[in-house]
Amino acid sequence: MxxxxxxxxxxxxxxxxxxxxxxxxIPARFLTVTTRQGLGPRLFADxxxxxxxxxxxEFALNRPQAAGAQVLxxxxxxxxxxxxxxxxxxxxxxxxxxxxxxxxxxxFRGNALKNGLLPVQVDQKTHGKLLAAPGALVVIDVExxxxxxxxxxxxFPLAPFARYCLLQGVDELQFLxxxxxxxxAYEARHAGEV
Amino acid sequence: xxxxxxxxxxxxxxxxxxKPATAETPATLYVDLHLVHEVTSPQAFSVLRERGCKVRRPxxxxxxxxxxxPTLPSNGGGPFAAVTAEALAQIGELERNCREFGIxxxxxxxxxxxxxxVIAPELGLSRPGMTIVCGDSHTSTHGALGALAFGIxxxxxxxxxxxxxxxxxxxxxxxxxVGGRVPAGVTAKDLVLGLIARLGTGCxxxxxxxxxxxxxxxxxxxxxxxxxxxxxxxxxxxxxVAPDEATxxxxxxxxxxxKGAAWDAAxxxxxxxxxxxxxxxxxxxxxxxGSLAPMISYGTSPGMAIPIDHAVPxxxxxxxxxxxxxxxxxxxxxxxxxxxxxxVFIGSCTNSRISDLRLAARVFAGRRVPSSLKVLVVPGSRQxxxxxxxxxxxxxxxxxxxxxxxxGCSMCLAMNGDRLEPGQYxxxxxxxxxxxxxxxxxxxxxxxxxxxxxxxxxxxxTDPRELL
Numbered sequence: 001m002x003x004x005x006x007x008x009x010x011x012x013x014x015x016x017x018x019x020x021x022x023x024x025x026i027p028a029r030f031l032t033v034t035t036r037q038g039l040g041p042r043l044f045a046d047x048x049x050x051x052x053x054x055x056x057x058e059f060a061l062n063r064p065q066a067a068g069a070q071v072l073x074x075x076x077x078x079x080x081x082x083x084x085x086x087x088x089x090x091x092x093x094x095x096x097x098x099x100x101x102x103x104x105x106x107x108f109r110g111n112a113l114k115n116g117l118l119p120v121q122v123d124q125k126t127h128g129k130l131l132a133a134p135g136a137l138v139v140i141d142v143e144x145x146x147x148x149x150x151x152x153x154x155x156f157p158l159a160p161f162a163r164y165c166l167l168q169g170v171d172e173l174q175f176l177x178x179x180x181x182x183x184x185a186y187e188a189r190h191a192g193e194v
Numbered sequence: 195x196x197x198x199x200x201x202x203x204x205x206x207x208x209x210x211x212x213k214p215a216t217a218e219t220p221a222t223l224y225v226d227l228h229l230v231h232e233v234t235s236p237q238a239f240s241v242l243r244e245r246g247c248k249v250r251r252p253x254x255x256x257x258x259x260x261x262x263x264p265t266l267p268s269n270g271g272g273p274f275a276a277v278t279a280e281a282l283a284q285i286g287e288l289e290r291n292c293r294e295f296g297i298x299x300x301x302x303x304x305x306x307x308x309x310x311x312v313i314a315p316e317l318g319l320s321r322p323g324m325t326i327v328c329g330d331s332h333t334s335t336h337g338a339l340g341a342l343a344f345g346i347x348x349x350x351x352x353x354x355x356x357x358x359x360x361x362x363x364x365x366x367x368x369x370x371x372v373g374g375r376v377p378a379g380v381t382a383k384d385l386v387l388g389l390i391a392r393l394g395t396g397c398x399x400x401x402x403x404x405x406x407x408x409x410x411x412x413x414x415x416x417x418x419x420x421x422x423x424x425x426x427x428x429x430x431x432x433x434x435v436a437p438d439e440a441t442x443x444x445x446x447x448x449x450x451x452x453k454g455a456a457w458d459a460a461x462x463x464x465x466x467x468x469x470x471x472x473x474x475x476x477x478x479x480x481x482x483x484g485s486l487a488p489m490i491s492y493g494t495s496p497g498m499a500i501p502i503d504h505a506v507p508x509x510x511x512x513x514x515x516x517x518x519x520x521x522x523x524x525x526x527x528x529x530x531x532x533x534x535x536x537x538v539f540i541g542s543c544t545n546s547r548i549s550d551l552r553l554a555a556r557v558f559a560g561r562r563v564p565s566s567l568k569v570l571v572v573p574g575s576r577q578x579x580x581x582x583x584x585x586x587x588x589x590x591x592x593x594x595x596x597x598x599x600x601x602g603c604s605m606c607l608a609m610n611g612d613r614l615e616p617g618q619y620x621x622x623x624x625x626x627x628x629x630x631x632x633x634x635x636x637x638x639x640x641x642x643x644x645x646x647x648x649x650x651x652x653x654x655x656t657d658p659r660e661l662l
Contacts, residue, residue: 018514019395019495023628028607032262032280034236034287046630051616075514077396080429080495081626082607083331084234085347103396106365106431107331111347159363160218172349173241176357179213179222183250183359186212186224193463 002116004169007141008097010070013060014134020074021081022108026090028082039086040093061094065135070097073130077101078119079108088112098140100147102127113162114172120147126154142166199470202436203367203402206342206467210325212359220361226324228354229310230257230297232288233609234329238351239291247356252296254358256319259285259301260309262609265572265599281610295355308575308601311335311543315419316577318448322437322464327354332543332625334425338418339445340437340467342402345426365431366476368401369469372409374484379659381553382417383545383623383642385409386424387489387499389481395497398430401477404469405435409483415444416547423544424625427496436468488658490530491627491640493518498627502645502657505529521629522637523617530639530655537620538563538650539632540643541572541599542606545623548581550643555587557647557661563595564653570612571596572604596650608633621649 030042048059055062072091078101079087088111091099098118109119120140122130129149130136139148142163146153164170200208213222228251235257242249249255262281277285285301292299300306306313311332314320322340327333329351336343350360370393376385403425405418413421418435425433435441442461445451452460487501498518500507508526509515519526540546540554551573563569571591573579579601582588588598605612606624614620614636623646624631627638641649644658651661 016513017517019497021495021626021628023607023626023631027630027634028261028609029634031233031609032278032284034284035240036237046634051635077399077429080395080427081331081628083329083345083347085237085329085349103399105396105429106399107345107347111349114347114349159220161220161361164218172361173245173353173356176222176353176359176361177247179357179359182213182222183224183357187358190224 002114002169005097005116005118005166006143007139008070008118009137009139010097011068011135011137012071012073012100012130013066013069014073014131015060016075016131018075019077019080022079022084022087023081025079025087026084031084031086036089037093039090040095043090043094060134068095070095071100071138071140072096072098073100075101076103078104079112080105083107083111085111085115088115088117092117100130113165116166118142118166120156122147122154122156126152199473201367201469201473201475202340202404202434202467203342206323206325207364209323215364220363222359223325223362225327225354225358225360226254227314227319227326228255229314229326229328229333230255230351231261231310231328231330232259232284233261234348235291235351236284236287237348238355239287239295241352242295242355245356249295249297249355250358255297255355256314257288257292257297257299258307258310258313259288261603261607263302263602264610265602265604265612267600302600305576308578309543309546309603311423312546312574312578315339316448316575318445318451321445321451321460322441323467327360331426332423334430334433335419335423335543337422337425337432337434338415339441340435340464342432342434344432365402366400368398368403368430369475369478370403370405371407371478371480372405372483373407373480374409374482375412376409376483376486379644379662380486380488381642381644382413382420384486384489385483386421387491387496387640388486390424390428390497391489391499392481393428393479395427395495396429397479398425398428401430402432402434403428403430405433410435411438414549415440416549419547420544424496427625437464488642488645490645490655491638492522492524492530494521494627494629496625496627496640499640502655503529503531531657533655534653535621535639535649535655536568536618537614538567538569538646539572539605539620539622539624540646541570541574541604542624543574543603544625545643546572546574546578548578550623551578551582551587552585554643554647555590557644557658558590558594558596558651561594561651563650565595567650567653569596569650570599570605572599573601575601594651605632607631621646621655
């Protein structure tokens, strides 16, 4: 069950690339795991490490100032490609609590929310300010649905139920299972259809 | 008073609502068919165990192994002789989970095994009017049959296993009208690559896309699957084609298709599914198929694709495109035709069906693969493999110097040991040219089976129209 998340204050790490796909976030060769934990060290593996497994010093996440950052700022269509939930698992395991982009792929957005990882979709202007200030401190308020950078504040969209789940740490499966009578009634109505 | 005209998507959505959305909560939608594979399911079954849940509808759940299994014929070493210890453990988990929760499983060696998006249509499991989900983004493939089909994450796999339902925000509707006719020598793969190049990888985000128009109607069912398969590469939540006579003909007599009176009843229902005259979509796009040429990708996103005889575009100040060209080792203005390659991969849920293999075989017939080249032909399913062998296609591939493999996802995502070496170039019939997708440092040109076959027999990127 995800922990409730109301407010987040962190410096950013910036990856100004569009269409960052889930194969970059977590390459397929690491998907043979059977648990959710422990993928953090594999996050962005092919960008972070060279062929011998040594960290590439020029990669944003490897710079000393990235240590402890909980907010990743990236380009548009973040999380496109494969539906692997290993992507938000890896981001969360590496300490990230939010990703900021101008747009997110649908499946990634849903997967992130189910793991308490905030997809923060911002306008171009706000995005430009964040890109121009890597490592800047941002404040994300889930209740108010705003992200603030210094005196600049911008809203971000969040479906009411997603917001409620984040704020309360709601377990969606339990919520679904509580609908048992409606599910049984649906099945009875459709019995015999193929 | 006549009812409001509805789109195909709206009819399917409305018919599967268990509980409508409210101002505070999303809709609860019923899932007719849940497809499961080894890679995205173990953590979902763990949730069921932790909660003491059963699988609510095991008979609506089917499992196969495709992503991480070897495609080299086992040669007596057993089906898993070439699997890593971790992959073997994952495969073992799926076997155990299916046994414990009563789910039918098609493992390697089984007559029904294959890539999940190849076997469900060919078995008649995927049918018009259904909601179909799988922990795999290319579930959009099944929309070709007039189903609402989409990929889900592992948390949602657990939701469907336990409740047969999903909590969903309703996507918007997008009509993609494809007019004209695809020219000779141009395939459904070229069509969808052309669409993505034109409309962009984010054009479908938040939308369920319906492909319609003269060019779509003229496509075979397998070609429609290729188009819907890659709907997710334009960001669409689902890709769909309204069912028609081609759909019904395709489904008639398949193992899980309804029979007798049940078939007649289903057919009557299916005929009501196409979007009504005057139905309104949230957005409409149009595209002319008549001007298409064979397409090939040049970058690291499926939208970075050009007609095969065009030059690599100038990225200007676009940092992502500059990065892509740097990764691919290409320079602006360069032509791809004639460029030497190292590997050809014919397979994947996009292009591994019998019609894809027949098309590739036409190009291979009587020609030889240069000895410097590695060529993999990986059928999408055991049934496709059998059919191809019955037609002698395997002989054509092998005599040309290609490897004829067992069914699986193989080098599409390089989980199973079939992979590119760093720096290698491949022409692939799969769906993603992402950095490292086919192996760390590997570089992918996406294309049709005809273009891939033309590259295989010439060792270079070649216009397939010269060889067909």
